[in-house]
Amino acid sequence: MTSEESIEKFKNRVRELEQQVSELKYGENDLKLKLEEEAEKRRFYQLVADFTFGWELWFDPTGSIKYCSPSCFDLTGFTANQIISLGNISELLVYQSDRQKFNAFLEQSLNQTLVNQTLEFRMLTRTKQLRWCMLNVRGVYDKQGKYMGIRASVDDVTRLKRAMGQIHEMETAKELENRTRQRLQTELNVKDRELVSFLLQLSQKNELLSTVKNQLQLLESSGSAKNPKIVGQLIALLGKQEKSVDWSLIENELEKVHPGFLTRLYAKHPVISLKDKRLCGYMKLGLTSREIAGLLNITAKSVEIARIRLRKKLKLSTEIRLANYLSQL
Numbered sequence: 001m002t003s004e005e006s007i008e009k010f011k012n013r014v015r016e017l018e019q020q021v022s023e024l025k026y027g028e029n030d031l032k033l034k035l036e037e038e039a040e041k042r043r044f045y046q047l048v049a050d051f052t053f054g055w056e057l058w059f060d061p062t063g064s065i066k067y068c069s070p071s072c073f074d075l076t077g078f079t080a081n082q083i084i085s086l087g088n089i090s091e092l093l094v095y096q097s098d099r100q101k102f103n104a105f106l107e108q109s110l111n112q113t114l115v116n117q118t119l120e121f122r123m124l125t126r127t128k129q130l131r132w133c134m135l136n137v138r139g140v141y142d143k144q145g146k147y148m149g150i151r152a153s154v155d156d157v158t159r160l161k162r163a164m165g166q167i168h169e170m171e172t173a174k175e176l177e178n179r180t181r182q183r184l185q186t187e188l189n190v191k192d193r194e195l196v197s198f199l200l201q202l203s204q205k206n207e208l209l210s211t212v213k214n215q216l217q218l219l220e221s222s223g224s225a226k227n228p229k230i231v232g233q234l235i236a237l238l239g240k241q242e243k244s245v246d247w248s249l250i251e252n253e254l255e256k257v258h259p260g261f262l263t264r265l266y267a268k269h270p271v272i273s274l275k276d277k278r279l280c281g282y283m284k285l286g287l288t289s290r291e292i293a294g295l296l297n298i299t300a301k302s303v304e305i306a307r308i309r310l311r312k313k314l315k316l317s318t319e320i321r322l323a324n325y326l327s328q329l
Contacts, residue, residue, distance in 0.1 A: 055154040058140065061147060063110055065089075075133075075156055077126025095122035095130065102135075109137045109150050120157070130170070132161040247278055254281050264329055269314055276310050279303070284326050 055075050058067035065087060068080040076083070076093055086092050094102045098121040108114040119135045134155045140148040162168070254261065265280055266272065272280070282292045289303040296303070311322055 057152040057154070058149060059110060059152065060149040061110060063106065066149065075131070075154065076123070093123045095124055098122050112139060112147070131156055131158045133157060250281060254284065258284055261329065272313055275306070276313065279306055279310060280326055283323055
């Protein structure tokens with residue numbers, strides 16, 4: 001091959017490469033235009049989705065939230081980022097009684113086995129407002145038919161439900177629940193008063209018996225009794241009449257009036273003794289030192305000393321009253 005032929009061949013090759021470069025540039029420009037068109041479409045659809053009136057969601061096939069429209073804030077009180085980061089809508093928002101059917105509906109939707117693609121459920125918003133919602137779902141597929149998850153729309157139908165009377169029924173049920181709670185509280189208050197009244201009567205009886213017994217003992221020791229034998233018999237009889245309180249009975253009644261009090265007390269202060277628990281129980285019922293003394297067949301001074309020791313065990317500061325602390329426990 002002559003030099004002229006080589007040069008001509010080289011020139012032809014250069015022209016071919018230039019043609020290829022030109023075609024590549026044209027293809028690149030065409031691709032850029034298509035990408036820009038796709039980006040514009042994406043921005044447009046993003047804008048449309050972000051400003052929908054209802055709450056729009058997209059779940060991938062695993063159930064993870066891939067998209068959440070900002071309108072969720074108006075309905076739930078949570079931002080889109082908060083809902084996406086927390087992930088579990090059922091635990092976050094769905095009313096507890098409806099969670100099972102909500103989770104089953106979502107699972108069937110993701111598995112593409114759902115027949116009815118609409119669900120009504122109740123939601124508790126961030127401010128604990130109860131709302132009725134309508135959930136509609138539809139499968140999402142790309143151009144090749146690949147399953148991409150589900151699209152979900154949530155709409156607030158509370159007003160409609162209220163018009164249909166279902167909200168009124170719930171409010172009636174709640175009112176009935178409140179009345180029942182008030183009735184039970186009244187019964188507890190009555191039991192509290194009855195228990196305190198019983199303990200006061202027993203305390204006063206023991207105090208009276210103790211006073212009479214002490215007077216007779218003084219009479220016996222002074223030697224001025226006309227019939228010492230009868231006096232001794234009376235003292236013995238009075239001693240038998242002095243009754244100590246059956247603590248197990250009081251403990252059961254105290255649990256009815258103030259459920260869990262003794263359990264919370266011991267859990268917080270495991271160092272206290274049985275006598276300390278009894279003292280705390282009587283103070284919880286609002287009894288004075290004198291009344292407690294009558295129940296325990298000891299002096300009021302002994303009760304005061306026991307209260308001082310109890311304060312030390314409970315490690316209460318001087319600013320906190322023992323009675324107030326126990327009443328709030």
